[in-house]
Amino acid sequence: MEETLIEEGETNKDIEVAPALIAVHPTQKSVAVAVGSDLRVFDFQGVSAVSLVDDTSGPFHKDSIRAIRYSADGNLFVSAGDDKVVKIWSTESWCCICTVPSEKRVSAVALSNDSLYVCFADKFGVVWVVDLDGFDGNQMLVNKKAAPLLAHYCSIITSLEFSPDGRFVISADRDFKIRVTVFPKKPLDGAHEIQSFCLGHTEFVSCLDFVFTSDYPQGFLVSGSGDSTVRLWDISSGSLLDTCEVGAKAELLESNGKEEECSLAITDLCTFPDGTLIAVATQSLQGIVLLSCDLSTRTLSITRVVSIMGEAFIPTSLGMSSSAGLLWMVTGVSNLHRFDNPPLARVRIVSGFEKSSPGDPTVLEDNEILGGDKLLEKLQGSVSVEEKVFLAAAEAVKTAMSNLLVKKQYSTEKREFRKRARNDRKIKQ
Amino acid sequence: MLENEANPTLSKSTGLPRKRFYRARAHSNPLSDSHFPVPTSPCHVDFSLHYPQFCSSSDQIDSSKKIQFADIGCGFGGLLISLSTLFPDTLMIGMELRDKVTEYVKERILALRVANPGQYQNISVVRTNSMKYIPNYFEKGQLSKMFFLFPDPHFKEKNHRRRVISTHLLDEYAYALGVGGIIYTITDVEELGDWMKACLESHPMFEALTEEELEADPVVKLLSSATEESQKVARNGGQTFQAVYRRIMPAA
Ligand SMILES: C[S@@+](CC[C@H](N)C(=O)[O-])C[C@H]1O[C@@H](n2cnc3c(N)ncnc32)[C@H](O)[C@@H]1O
Numbered sequence: 001m002e003e004t005l006i007e008e009g010e011t012n013k014d015i016e017v018a019p020a021l022i023a024v025h026p027t028q029k030s031v032a033v034a035v036g037s038d039l040r041v042f043d044f045q046g047v048s049a050v051s052l053v054d055d056t057s058g059p060f061h062k063d064s065i066r067a068i069r070y071s072a073d074g075n076l077f078v079s080a081g082d083d084k085v086v087k088i089w090s091t092e093s094w095c096c097i098c099t100v101p102s103e104k105r106v107s108a109v110a111l112s113n114d115s116l117y118v119c120f121a122d123k124f125g126v127v128w129v130v131d132l133d134g135f136d137g138n139q140m141l142v143n144k145k146a147a148p149l150l151a152h153y154c155s156i157i158t159s160l161e162f163s164p165d166g167r168f169v170i171s172a173d174r175d176f177k178i179r180v181t182v183f184p185k186k187p188l189d190g191a192h193e194i195q196s197f198c199l200g201h202t203e204f205v206s207c208l209d210f211v212f213t214s215d216y217p218q219g220f221l222v223s224g225s226g227d228s229t230v231r232l233w234d235i236s237s238g239s240l241l242d243t244c245e246v247g248a249k250a251e252l253l254e255s256n257g258k259e260e261e262c263s264l265a266i267t268d269l270c271t272f273p274d275g276t277l278i279a280v281a282t283q284s285l286q287g288i289v290l291l292s293c294d295l296s297t298r299t300l301s302i303t304r305v306v307s308i309m310g311e312a313f314i315p316t317s318l319g320m321s322s323s324a325g326l327l328w329m330v331t332g333v334s335n336l337h338r339f340d341n342p343p344l345a346r347v348r349i350v351s352g353f354e355k356s357s358p359g360d361p362t363v364l365e366d367n368e369i370l371g372g373d374k375l376l377e378k379l380q381g382s383v384s385v386e387e388k389v390f391l392a393a394a395e396a397v398k399t400a401m402s403n404l405l406v407k408k409q410y411s412t413e414k415r416e417f418r419k420r421a422r423n424d425r426k427i428k429q
Numbered sequence: 430m431l432e433n434e435a436n437p438t439l440s441k442s443t444g445l446p447r448k449r450f451y452r453a454r455a456h457s458n459p460l461s462d463s464h465f466p467v468p469t470s471p472c473h474v475d476f477s478l479h480y481p482q483f484c485s486s487s488d489q490i491d492s493s494k495k496i497q498f499a500d501i502g503c504g505f506g507g508l509l510i511s512l513s514t515l516f517p518d519t520l521m522i523g524m525e526l527r528d529k530v531t532e533y534v535k536e537r538i539l540a541l542r543v544a545n546p547g548q549y550q551n552i553s554v555v556r557t558n559s560m561k562y563i564p565n566y567f568e569k570g571q572l573s574k575m576f577f578l579f580p581d582p583h584f585k586e587k588n589h590r591r592r593v594i595s596t597h598l599l600d601e602y603a604y605a606l607g608v609g610g611i612i613y614t615i616t617d618v619e620e621l622g623d624w625m626k627a628c629l630e631s632h633p634m635f636e637a638l639t640e641e642e643l644e645a646d647p648v649v650k651l652l653s654s655a656t657e658e659s660q661k662v663a664r665n666g667g668q669t670f671q672a673v674y675r676r677i678m679p680a681a
Binding site: 126148150151154155175176177179181189190191192193194196197199200201202238 | 599
């Protein structure tokens with residue numbers, strides 16, 4: 001992997017930016033946004049910004065946060081990223097109860113459905129597990145260390161997810177692969193039994209989620225990819241059930257006649273609690289694509305595009321609670337050298353998905369948002385964000401994503417040249 | 430003059446490809462990114478190109494036949510060639526990272542097919558990085574034997590993760606092997622032999638074959654004699670260390 005990174009020498013600090021992320025508490029008690037090393041939480045019960053408390057070894061994050069997630073019961077929150085630590089927070093006190101060191105940068109996190117285990121993936125393809133057994137919600141956990149759970153050989157893991165029944169842990173990578181592994185009774189001894197591989201994507205896999213209903217409690221996996229499709233899978237066999245060309249639709253809308261030569265990567269997706277809808281964010285699309293999901297026929301279809309009018313907003317991350325029916329979107333980026341700190345983010349919300357609600361889903365205006373200016377000030381960094389900032393952000397995120405995840409195709413000559421350059425460097429050392 | 434007209438990469442006496450025209454770098458880095466085509470999934474591999482005789486057959490059983498043996502890091506292909514006649518009805522494939530070596534094995538097999546009509550139809554080779562792409566070639570439980578003969582030792586501690594046998598990679602091999610399938614490993618490097626044995630011994634989905642089982646398995650004898658590397662080791666009177674394990678169901 002070191003070699004891979006050197007070979008892909010474009011790993012340039014300037015373009016190595018991290019997208020803004022958003023996560024919503026399962027019953028919408030709070031919402032969290034991560035931009036760069038900043039973790040921002042707004043609490044709806046107190047209607048106030050949360051001040052995080054971190055008395056663990058190294059307080060707060062020191063480099064870009066790459067993954068955030070609430071536990072299924074909402075009592076825990078996990079954040080992790082380029083500073084090679086995983087922080088576990090109590091959402092009651094918003095105290096950091098534990099900082100777990102990682103050997104490498106962290107690219108994805110997940111919690112087991114019973115909140116007993118935190119899993120995280122590093123950029124070398126190893127998934128680690130930390131047990132929280134015995135944690136009662138208050139005390140700090142000291143000297144927690146992670147044990148290796150499984151590995152994708154030298155690939156960047158982009159997403160981790162537990163199946164709704166908790167039996168499987170799903171890991172996706174830049175090598176187009178989705179692996180379904182039985183989550184064992186003793187995870188600290190490793191997860192050795194592979195249930196299936198879901199193979200069909202032709203570019204990096206960027207995001208995973210499950211759709212499930214009371215009729216289909218085990219649910220089906222949905223994945224988004226750099227190949228601009230969203231796919232539906234049966235994880236027990238690894239069979240591909242349906243493929244939806246979301247990028248093509250987004251491209252049609254976006255290009256407005258001008259030629260876009262590359263297809264648009266899916267950046268994030270978010271399934272709705274009732275298992276019938278999936279919101280999809282793609283590079284360059286100012287809005288989201290809504291897919292409807294029919295589990296009885298195992299099909300996906302595009303139902304509509306929700307465009308964001310009046311402002312060039314391209315979401316970098318999506319989030320939803322399991323109850324409130326609001327889709328949260330954020331756009332933003334860790335560091336943009338042309339703009340001042342602190343890193344800015346822009347938050348928008350779509351409402352009106354309920355079948356009972358009159359009319360179409362609509363993007364709420366800032367003054368319609370629960371929490372109002374206080375919320376925006378906390379999560380965005382300021383009440384109003386200049387449009388050019390987040391357009392630049394979306395562009396930077398797109399470049400960073402393709403630098404990180406898309407495989408370079410070098411000509412033979414260029415490859416030879418790069419090899420020689422590498423040897424030269426070795427000799428000098 | 431005549432010599433120049435003939436294909437110089439084929440030996441005049443045997444019609445087989447000559448190894449010196451297929452010399453390659455001693456080692457390829459299995460970690461660096463691939464520049465060869467990778468099948469999206471096992472159903473995207475066109476095996477009729479590899480085993481034309483088996484696949485052209487109208488016999489239903491034959492055309493639905495799947496590869497059962499995989500020789501990982503097959504090198505110049507000696508093992509495949511020995512196994513081919515020992516198991517004439519079993520499809521087998523070599524996986525090799527080095528381009529030139531893969532080309533050599535391809536030519537070697539084609540030449541053997543020409544020289545021995547009806548034979549060597551069950552073996553083939555692909556250029557790939559087995560550490561990354563085993564699931565792209567094989568379905569769950571498809572294989573009954575996997576071979577790791579004289580793999581690169583990667584002595585340095587920081588390079589151990591490049592070793593082709595590791596706890597994590599064994600998870601994938603256990604996926605590709607059916608229950609009862611056998612994994613064969615051998616090396617002339619004692620440290621690597623200990624490492625491979627330790628990885629297999631501690632893995633919940635593998636158990637060692639007994640002495641009697643090893644004795645009864647005709648394939649075990651080939652490990653130290655059939656490949657180019659094993660012959661080199663034997664010529665130099667080197668010691669070898671083998672570990673042969675069976676894929677089992679993990680205890681629930
Ligand atoms: C020392 S040779 C042994 C060859 C053969 N098994 C023999 O016994 O003669 C090891 C071989 O493994 C190949 N190899 C190393 N890493 C590999 C990988 N990741 N995938 C496929 N082949 C690999 C090397 O190119 C080399 O040909």
